[in-house]
Amino acid sequence: MTLTRTNRKNTRSYMKRRIRHGSLMLLPTMIFVVAFVVIPLIYVGIISFCKWNGSRTVKMKFVGLQNYMRLGNVVGFRDMLIFTFVFAIAVTVLTVLVSLVMALALDIPSYGRYVNRSFLRACWYIPALIGGVAVGVVWRIMYNYNNGVINSILDMMGLAKVNWLETYGVTGIAVIIAQVWVQVGMCIIIFLAGLQSIPLELYESATIDGASKLQQRLKITIPLLAPSITINFVTTSIAAFKAYELPYTISKGLPGYSTHLVTQMIYHYSFEALDYGTGAALSILLVILIAAIQLIQLIILRRREDIY
Amino acid sequence: MKKALALLLTICMLGALGGCSKQSDNGNEKSVEGNAEGNTGETTEEKQEEHEEVTLYVYMQDIDAIDAWNELLANFMEEYPWITCELMDSQEKYYTTVLATGDMPDIANLSLSSEARAMVDAGLIADTSKTEVCQHVSQDYLDSVTYEGVCIGVPQGVAFSVMFYNMKILQEAGWDKVPSNRDEFLQCCKDVKAKGYDALTLAGDKTTCCWMLWECILATEAGAAYGSTSAFDEAFKDGTLEFAGYPEATRLLDEVSAYIMPGTTAYTEDDVASAMASGNVAMCIAGNWSAGNICGAIETVTGDAAYVGASLPPFQKEGEASWTTVAPESSLVMSGVDQGEAHNEARLQLYEYIWEPENYKLLQNARGIVPVIDNMTSDQIVLDAAIAALVDEVPSAPSISMGFNCWTAEFRSIACTALNDVYAGNSTAEAAVNTMQTTLQQSYLNMEE
Amino acid sequence: MKRKKKVVPLLMEGLILFITIAILLPVFYFVISAFKSREDILFYPLKMTVEMFTFDNFIIAFSKMKYFASVKNTAIITGVSLAFTVGLSSMAGFVIARVQARRFQISYSFLVALMVIPFIGCVIPLVIIMNRIGLYNHLWACILIQSSWNLPFATFLYTGFMKSLPGELEEAAMIDGCSLFKTYLRVFLPLQAPVTATCCIRCGIGVWNDYLVSSSFLNSAKSPTLMVSVKKFFGQYVNEYGQSFAAVVMCSIPIFLVFIFLQKYFIKGMAAGAVKG
Known part of the structure; x- marks a missing residue:
């Protein structure tokens, strides 16, 4: 740097001033977040060590780790944990996969139908x-065994009707399909944006070097999309873990506890059974769960990103 | 772009401020934090015509007769022009936020559940035993809605379980009249199925209806063993009721479940009516409160009201009387929060107004409720033909209370999940009954901790 | 050679079309059901003839759900909370990305970690807090909560994009004598129009379609909001599907229009800014 004014500005006091101004600018965000996100979370943590029925006039009774110890005895706990994981993993993988394929397909310029693609993007x-309220209802009606749209179509094609909402295993698939349906749109848009940022020269030089289209895709596109893939994995998995309304409206956790999610269990204990202690313990459990998964995910994905 | 954003921001801020100042005016009236300056302005020297402006909030959980309520409230507001009544939309789990904040609507509907008990403990529900309407209700009903000396309110009506039939399908299968005991019922199901129809459906999604099939079967076996309704209820509430102790009932549940239409466990009551309207299923078991929809559906699909059949659930052994399950519907409760003399008085006036036969009949006609109050004339009550025939039978039929009066939320959830598994064919009745028994004993053990 | 080249593109077009139709099937069903009567929805799920077409559902839904009041309240909540979210998170993103200091990196990790907290568990504590502050039953309760819960994700977005802008911009601004805040306001923020558009769409849709927050913190008679009003069509004994679908269509039209309008901005611009973690 040759400008003396700039050099003069790189003094310690200037840096300190910058940090001070920066802190001021960051402060409102931190205030909001601490007041309305962190404090309720701490509150939930406190409740998880108490027994409380939610009434304003009833004091919380401190019971230590009892709520956590009893979690294992909660009916359907094991099924619920298994399905929460299966659901989150399946939804994330399927969403990212489908949206990646679709984004690649929608991006191929050789069709020259650019107008169609904006329209298709909007459709997705x-x-x-x-x-959310209506989406769950629509899917539940569609999965109806006797009059539902999906079974009607299967019937028309000559296949057997499927009992979507009452069969172990199949109901899980039904719920996963609905969730993927909702989340695919945002992923495609992020992928499309990422795709557009890859310079065309790379493709041209690859073609000159004699690489086939498929090789180009594999070696150039997907590695350069790594940041988009990371963002999509993270946001989709977080959304899948926190999903509550849609799966509940479609299957209510039936049959048995095979499509029960942790969020539904939290809802049941907090709002229906008025047992806030257990509900809070489950919330804390969910937070730890998601945090752990995200950590693992970020480590793996960041490493891939750095390689490319 | 930047200027547009800045403009948009300013407009939003102004709008928010404008919206907020309007809210705060209403908020003061509703706030419970002792903010009673506005309301205590009333002095004793005021003329009769001078009244404090009051706004009352009416909240009906899962409201159905919106039009009837609006009409009733409109009439009330005409008669009492200084009172404004607002009907709130149904919100999920609203009463839990009421418990947490102490912000109770003026009129609401609640059954005597653990939520209601918590609300009584918190002083949110007023004791209505001194009101005019309670003079017209039998002591039994009043006792069933009294907790710790507080009568939470008069039940909106009486509920009992009914089996509805599409007689056209039954006639096609060779049945001119409804089955009158369990053997005939099973035979009827078999015949109907042989003709290519589905036999039985119910609202598996709603816990009351899901439990209803089992409790009607259980009543025929266990009810007699306990002798009286209250003895059975006490055993249920105490945790001493042994579901697995009646193998006949378990066996019958297995047999009946084989005839349940696939897809039933996901049905809401509305879906059941739709299923009846599609003409594919012959029978359904439901509460008398959905008679309007179900009978209407059967009439639509068959074209003639004569094809609507109804009876008390026919699960009894041959030669015995039909059992049914009975319960008071949710009560209309009145807020017990002190919001100033004028407000409290207006609230009481609205409560009494609703229960006057001329006004209550609006609700009754819209929903077809069987009323609990005894000062209504027969031309004020409008019931479906099928229910009207049964109403006389119910008081003399042996009965037990519907489950929702006796169970805890935990038991309800576990038991109905197990039952839905049986209905869907995923598990045996024995497994479900054992689960129920274990849960009942477990949850009452937990309560004692 | 030429024929072979045409087959693969054709297959891809076919695949795209097929999956797009599959995606749109529920939407199609849902939109045409809004125009049908109750029986027709039940008996002819996918068929739509001219005789079946009726506006009745819309008319009934419109009056029943207090449409204008609901839209007004929802728009206020969405607009103000978006203003807060965008304003605060872009500032935060700028500071975290451009000012080197340990405390900001820690704050960033802290904010991003907050994305994992489920809202459903925190509802009752928030209700209690809002009641104590005195904002319960107030639009501001919803506004503050919505903005706070969207801040982590928005900050995550902004930080990523602020990082990708070249440092020379900042130095040029400093030479011109801008303070940190002015640099942010005059130089960086205008360049982030596409990210702002993404944030607005993503968070805006979440707030507009939200049911849980409005139903927990607002009195539905005093301050109706869209999704809470839609729920009223699902009574306990009768679900008026046609009317509820009509109601939801009416709710979705405003955001659909906004989305179409903003779509151009953020796709083209995101490409220019490049998506980097």
Whole structure:
């Protein structure tokens, strides 16, 4: 740097001033977040060590780790944990996969149909625009064994009707399909943006070097999309773990506890059984679970990113 | 772009401020934190015509007769022009936030569940035993809604379980009249199935209805063993009721479940009516409160009201009387929060107003409830033909209380999940009954801790 | 050679079309059911003839759900909370990305970690807090909560994008004598229009379609909001599917229009800014 003014500005006091101003700018965000996210979380943590029925006039009774110890005895706990993991993993993998394939397909310029593609992009995002309350209801009606749309179509094609909402295993698939349907749109948009940032020269030089289209895809596109893949994995998995309304409306956790999610269990204990201690313990468990998974995921994905 | 954003921001801020100042005016009236300056302005020297402006909130959980309620409230507001009534939308788990904040709507509907008990303990529900309407209700009903000396409110009606039939399908299968005992019922199911229809459906999604099939079967075996309704209820509430102790009932549950239409466990009551309207299923077991929808559905699909059949659930042994399950519907409760003299008085006036036969009949006609109050004339009550025939039978039929009066939320969830598994064919009745028994004993053990 | 080249593209087009139709099937079912009567929805799920077409559902839904009041409240909540979210998180993202200091890196990790907290568990504590502050039953309760819970994700987005802008911009601004805040306001923020658009769409849709927060913190008679009003069509004994679908269609149209409008901005611009973690 040759400008003396710039050099003069690189003094310690200037840096200190920058940090001070920066802190001021960061402060409102931190205030909001601490007040409305962190403090409720601490509150939940405190409740998880107490027994409380939610009434304003009833004091919370401190019971130590009892709520956590009894979690294992909660009916359906094992099924619920298994399905929460299966659901989150399946939804994340399927969403990212489908949206990646679709983004690659939608991005191929050789068709020259650019207008169609904007329209298609909008189409793929529509599922995310519809309010959660109605989406669950629509899917539940569609999965109806006797009059549902899906079984009607299967019937028309000559296949056997499937009992979507009452069969162990199949109901899980039904719920996963619905969740993927909702989350695919946002992933595609992020992938499309990522794709557009890859310079075309890379493809051209690869073609000159004699690489086939498929090789180009594998060796150039996907590695350079690594940051987008990371973002999509992280946001989709977090959303899948926190999903509550959609799976509940479709299957209510039936049959048995095979499609029960941790969030549904939290809802049941907090709002229906008025047992806030157990509900809070489950919330804390969920937070730890998601945090652990995200940590693992970030480590793996960041390493891949750095390689490329 | 930047300027547009800045403009948008300013507009939003102004709008929010404008919206907020309007809210705070209403908020003061509703706030419970002792903010009673506005309301205690009333002085004793005021003329009769001078009244404090009051706003009352009516909250009906899972409201159905919105139009009837709006009409009733509109009439009330005409008669009492200084009172404004607002009907709130149904919100999920609203009463839990009421418990947490102490912000209770003026009129609401609640059954005597653990939530209601917590609310009584918190002083949120007023004792209605001194009101005019309670003079017209039998002591039994009043006792069933009294907790710790507080009568939470008069039940909106009486509920009992009914078996509805599409007589056209039954006639096609060779049955001119409804089955009258369990053997005939099973035979009827078999015949109906042989003709290509589904036999039985119910609202598996709603815990009350899911439990209803089992409790009607259980009543025929266990009810007699306990002798009286209250003895059975006490055993249920104490945790001493042994579900697995009646193998006949378990066996019958297995047999009946084989005839349940696939998809039933996901049905809401509305879906059941739709299923009846599609003409594919012959029978359904439901509460009398859904008679309007179900009978209407059967009439639509068959084209003639004569094809609607109804009876008390026919699960009894041959030669015995039909059992049914009975319960008071949720009560209309009145808030017990002190919000100033004028407000409290207005609230009481609304409560009494609703229960006057002329006004209550609006609700009754819309929903077809069987009323609990005894000062209504027969031309004020409008019941479906099928239910009207049964109403006389119910008081004399042996009965037990519907499950929702006796169980805890935990038991309900576990038991109905197990039952739905049986209905869907995923598990045996024995497994479900054992689960129920274990849960009942376990949850009452937990309560004692 | 030429024929072979045409087959693969054709297959891909076919695949895209097929999956797009599969994706749109529920939407199609849902939209045409809004125009049908109750029986027709039940008996002819996918068929739509001219005789079946009716606006009745829309008319009934419109009056029953207090449409204008609901839209007004929802728009206020969405607009103000978006203003907060975008304003605060872009500032935070700028500071974290451009000012080197340990405390900011820690704050960033802290904020991003907060994304994992499920809202459902924190509802009752928040209700109690809001009641103590005195904002219960107030629009501001919803606004503050929505903005706070969207801040972590928005900051995550902004930080990534602020990092990718070249440092020369900052130095040029410093030479011109801008303070940190001015640099942010005059130089960096305008360049982040596409990220702002993404943030607005993502968070805006979440707030507009939200049911849980509005139903827990607002009095539905005093301050109706869209999704809470839609729920009223699902009564205990009767679900008016046609009317509820009509209601949801009416709710979705505003955001659909906004999405179409903003779509151009953020896809083209995100490409220019490049997506980097």
